[in-house]
Each structure stands twice: as C-alpha cells, then as structure tokens.
Amino acid sequence: MSVDAALSQERRLTARGAVTRNRIVQAAAELFYVRGVDSVTLDDVRATSGTSKSQLYRHFADKDQLVHSVIDLRADQILNRDRQLLERMNSIRALERWTDTIIHLNSLQDGAYGCALGSLVSARAAQDPTSRGKLAETFAEWEQFISAGLRRMQENGTLREEADPDQLATAVMAALQGGYLLAQTAQDVEPMRVSMQMALDHVRSYVVA
Template sequence: MAEKASGNGARLTARGRATRERILRAAAEMMHVKGVTLTTLDDVRAASGTSKSQLYRHYLDKDALVRDVVALQAAQVLQGQQQLLRKLSSLRGLERWRDAVVEHNALRNGAYGCPLGSLASELGDQDEAARKAILRYFDTWEGLLKAGLDRMKDTGVLRSDADTGELATGLMAALQGGHLLAQTTRNVRPMRIALDMAIDHVKVFAAAGDDTTPPGEGRRRR
C-alpha cells in the first residue's frame, strides 16, 4: 500500500501517519461537538497534543482539515449503516434498524446530531465542494435503504407498486429530521416518532400475509 502524503506532499512515515490520524480524529470530535466554525486549528493542536509545525506539516489550512473530517465522518457513519442494512429484507428488520439508530443517538441524549447531517447544515452554504461530497455520502446511505426495500419488493414483502426510491427518501428525511429534533430537545423521542411514522408509511405497501407489525405497533418501545 502506498504511503499517504502529508499536506506539503511529502510521504509519511509510520510515525507521521499516526500523528496525522491523531490530528484528524481530534478535529472530527471537536467539530462534531463544537461545530466547524468554532473549532480553530489551535484547538485541534491542543487536543491532539501536536506542535504547530506538526499540525501544518499535515494540514496547510483549515479547509484541508475539514475535507478530511468530512471523509472520516462519512466513512464511519456508512460503515455502521452498512452493517445494519446490508441484510435488510423484512419490515421487522427495518424496525430493528430504527431501534439501533435511536439507541445509538440516546447515548448522548440526542446531543450533537448526526455527524454528516451537522456538517451538511454548517457547510452547505459555505463550501460547495463539501456540500457535493456530503451529498454523495447521503446518496450512498439512502441507497443502502433502497437496496433493502428492493429486496423486500423482490421477495414479495412489499407490493409491486411500492416506489422504493421514494420510501428510502422518506426514511432518510425522517432520520435526519429526527436527529435535529433530538439534538434540540436533548431527547430521542421525537426521532423515534419520526421514524415510526416513516416506517408506518412503508407498511402501507406491505403485501398480504407478510411479517409486518401493524402500523403504530413499533411505537410501544420507548
């Protein structure tokens, strides 16, 4: 595997890669908690325990660091979603996905929102390149949901007239809107309600005799 270059184009040693990784992960955590605007390079330097020369060797400016933060957050989010959705093939599986994302968000009482959604909200009107990159990541995420819904349609769990693209978009909108409300209220209940309603809409297209839970049944868990 080729060694990754630093911000000035030099190839990195193992120690250099470790330093870059420490800088990047410190920046990602700070930008998720404080926001991109309020996170300074000095903050990142202090949090990562690096000198100014080390920091600028790897990142010549904040824009370069933000680009790598977006890529890192996307990779982590999509890896987790891939694990949850790669075998999605039933309505109960969709409910289990809902439970997993709500319970994960409950670890911080909804604080800080979705890592990708928060970056999109902050960078969307400021950095066109970042907006387009985040859009591609959201498309990939939505595609994972659509693939699961397509499997349900192919196996007869959903009716043939189900528009899996629209249903996947609805689930994503409920998820991101739920993240925002949970972040604002510091309570994951609005997120669960939004996802329950989106899943109830998917159930409208359930074929007779499938494994569906009746609409609203998933709301009993809190």
C-alpha cells in the same frame, strides 16, 4: 490541494506521520461534533490532539482541508456501520432493527449533538463546494442502502409492486435527519423516535398483508 496531490501526500506519510495525521483528524471530528465546526479553531484542534503547529500544518494547509478529512472519516464510520446493518435487509423487521439501533445510539447522549454527518452539512454545504460534493455523495450512498433493501423486499414479495423504493428511502432518510435535529434541539431522543415511527408506518403501508 488537488485530490491527486492529497493522495500523493498520503502515500509519502511515514508510519509515525500517519498516526499523527489520524490523531489530528480524530480530534477535529470530536470537536466539530460537540462544539460545531465554526466555533473550533485550528489551535483548538492542535491543543486537543497534542500536536505542534508545524505538525498540524504539515498535514493540513488550512481548516477546509481538515474539514474535508473529517467528512471522509465520518462518511467511512457511518457507511461501514449501516452497511453491516442494511446490506442484507429483506424485511420490515430488519428495517425496524436498524431504526432501533440508530435511535439507541443517539439516546446514549440524549440526542444532544445530532447526526455527525448532518451537522457538517449545515456548517459547510453552503460555503464550501468540495464539502457539499462529499456530503451529497455520502448521503446518496447511505440512502442507497435503504432503497436496495426495499427492492429486495419487493423481489421476495414482502413489499407491494407499486411501492417506489427510492422515494421511500428518501422519506426514511428525511425522517432520520429531521429526527436528529429535533432530538438535538430538545436534548431528548423522543422526537427522533416519533419521526422514525411515522416514516416506518409509511413503509409498512406498502407491506403485503
């Protein structure tokens, strides 16, 4: 289904249809996160969401379409969360607070499931160009929140002029995603804490004393 066709379908949804569609996407997102995309079938999603086969296929012709909607959902959730945390970031302490929040949220489940968005990358990026494009766009926007905050730190004299905000933001994002993966493997958030501490130490090396 093209993007225009998908938008047209969404506009035609009744209120009840929108509720059903949202319930399906929410159920799929949770199943994909806990069990992995490849191990979840459409029948699993149908059973969890309490929808009939005809209801599910009315909204999603195949699993790929459902995955794309889950990516959109996770992207909105993560970007909205971090926009609130990072849109006014202008100090190293603000970056530390964001880091502490992310680690705390992951600690609530002992780091067992990794990043809700990163797990979709490993499952779909290699085989699905649409998923890869959506994920790449989201990660770029996510990283931009960090680099924009680092630029504000340069503007207010907190960060040295020779620092490269884009490169530092990439390093922080790499540490975050690597930390998620290590925490998931260990089922312990401590490796994530160490990874992020090292990344922040690198940023601190550019902070004006």
